[in-house]
Amino acid sequence: MDGSALPINLDAKPNDLESFWMPFTWNREFKRNPMLLASAKGMHYRSVDGRDILDGTAGLWCCNAGHRREKIVQAVQQTVEHLDFAPTFQLGHPLPFELASRVLQMLPPGYDHMFFCNSGSEAVDSALKIALAYHRVRGQAERTRLIGRERGYHGTGFGGISVGGIVKNRMFFGPLINGVDHLPHTHDLSRNAFTRGQPEHGAELADELERICTLHDPSTIAAVIVEPVAGSTGVLIPPQGYLQRLRDICDKHGILLIFDEVITGFGRLGTAFATDYFGVKPDLITCAKGLTNGVIPMGGVIAREGIYDAFTEWADNTGNTIELFHGYTYSGHPVAAAAGLATMEVYKEEGLFERCAELAPYWEDAVHSLKGTRHVIDLRNLGLIAGIELESRPGKVGARAYEAFRRCFDKGLLIRVTGDIIALSPPLIVEKGQIDEMFGTLQSVLNDLD
Numbered sequence: 001m002d003g004s005a006l007p008i009n010l011d012a013k014p015n016d017l018e019s020f021w022m023p024f025t026w027n028r029e030f031k032r033n034p035m036l037l038a039s040a041k042g043m044h045y046r047s048v049d050g051r052d053i054l055d056g057t058a059g060l061w062c063c064n065a066g067h068r069r070e071k072i073v074q075a076v077q078q079t080v081e082h083l084d085f086a087p088t089f090q091l092g093h094p095l096p097f098e099l100a101s102r103v104l105q106m107l108p109p110g111y112d113h114m115f116f117c118n119s120g121s122e123a124v125d126s127a128l129k130i131a132l133a134y135h136r137v138r139g140q141a142e143r144t145r146l147i148g149r150e151r152g153y154h155g156t157g158f159g160g161i162s163v164g165g166i167v168k169n170r171m172f173f174g175p176l177i178n179g180v181d182h183l184p185h186t187h188d189l190s191r192n193a194f195t196r197g198q199p200e201h202g203a204e205l206a207d208e209l210e211r212i213c214t215l216h217d218p219s220t221i222a223a224v225i226v227e228p229v230a231g232s233t234g235v236l237i238p239p240q241g242y243l244q245r246l247r248d249i250c251d252k253h254g255i256l257l258i259f260d261e262v263i264t265g266f267g268r269l270g271t272a273f274a275t276d277y278f279g280v281k282p283d284l285i286t287c288a289k290g291l292t293n294g295v296i297p298m299g300g301v302i303a304r305e306g307i308y309d310a311f312t313e314w315a316d317n318t319g320n321t322i323e324l325f326h327g328y329t330y331s332g333h334p335v336a337a338a339a340g341l342a343t344m345e346v347y348k349e350e351g352l353f354e355r356c357a358e359l360a361p362y363w364e365d366a367v368h369s370l371k372g373t374r375h376v377i378d379l380r381n382l383g384l385i386a387g388i389e390l391e392s393r394p395g396k397v398g399a400r401a402y403e404a405f406r407r408c409f410d411k412g413l414l415i416r417v418t419g420d421i422i423a424l425s426p427p428l429i430v431e432k433g434q435i436d437e438m439f440g441t442l443q444s445v446l447n448d449l450d
């Protein structure tokens with residue numbers, strides 16, 4: 001290949017939409033009626049037919065600083081020219097060390113190590129494995145049970161779908177990993193519909209953990225994992241006091257608490273992480289998405305003080321050189337770590353987390369301005385997140401929201417839907433005028449929809 005050639009196979013059949021088996025997609029419909037994005041900048045995508053699409057979802061909850069940010073693009077370009085790949089098994093390079101300490105500085109005191117992987121799903125599997133192994137290296141090998149929650153989404157690895165609680169994501173894939181139980185979800189339209197911010201009712205649902213502890217005996221439980229704000233199931237905001245109660249019960253029984261912060265990490269609630277926002281400290285935190293602003297795949301697990309030390313102590317005592325028998329070829333990949341470092345710079349220089357906190361009340365008013373709009377049965381918000389729940393068409397769950405999604409796209413707005421719930425999570429650089437535009441478009445689309 002000469003220096004000017006693109007690394008693209010020019011013999012590939014052009015415009016063939018068939019070969020790519022798309023994830024979580026109605027493939028047949030997409031291929032009949034494709035929605036293709038060609039480029040992106042700031043708050044907008046540009047479609048292949050040249051239309052600007054306002055990004056109401058930060059891509060897939062990941063481009064928190066908006067698209068194609070110069071500093072991040074340059075960091076990626078410069079790094080790949082300098083160090084394309086270097087292993088992190090028994091070798092290292094400076095970038096992931098620097099990134100880990102940058103991220104830890106953003107957290108409240110008490111967290112001291114960060115493990116890297118390539119996605120939110122891998123972060124969840126890594127956190128579950130660290131939790132199991134932590135108890136084992138401390139001589140509590142009988143702590144093997146994992147507790148998730150109904151309607152939870154923790155990615156698509158076997159660990160994640162086992163503790164997750166979205167039926168369709170689980171039912172096709174056999175018995176999953178065993179020894180898993182689930183807390184009830186916290187969604188309660190009868191008591192909490194149209195709440196601004198955290199719902200008043202439902203903290204007592206955390207007490208179900210006590211029942212589960214009694215059923216299995218707490219000494220058999222390794223960890224509880226929840227999303228502090230459940231996103232992919234359709235934006236479920238935790239009831240006031242709920243997360244603290246989970247923390248208290250975990251403490252009482254020596255169970256690790258894992259917050260899956262894949263969507264709440266990096267400013268989505270107006271603080272670096274949801275742990276700050278709620279003032280509840282989990283033992284392990286998973287993150288991904290906003291870690292690199294979505295530019296290069298990367299995920300991570302952040303550990304509370306004492307967890308890493310338990311592994312080093314065990315290794316010293318048992319004569320093992322490796323402390324944790326887990327990792328990925330691309331754990332701490334140089335280009336991803338460079339993207340992560342540049343992303344942290346952008347967040348800090350532009351004060352984007354504070355910006356999110358300042359915009360949140362305006363966002364809240366905009367979300368609740370949809371009250372009374374056709375089909376809307378609930379509105380939920382926190383930080384720069386919104387959930388807009390629609391009444392389902394009889395016997396056709398999801399059809400109405402999917403149609404809204406397509407119509408919004410045609411009108412130049414990207415939204416995300418799950419079942420009949422619309423989820424919005426724009427980049428944190430969104431302007432007030434763009435918030436007005438989003439809710440204006442949405443309102444007109446919903447009012448025109450059957």
Ligand SMILES: Cc1ncc(COP(=O)(O)O)c(C=O)c1O
Nearest residue numbers: 119120121153154155260262263
């Ligand atoms: C809370 C949570 N955990 C895990 C994941 C999985 O992340 P990924 O798709 O990067 O594997 C997601 C993705 O949306 C998520 O929202």
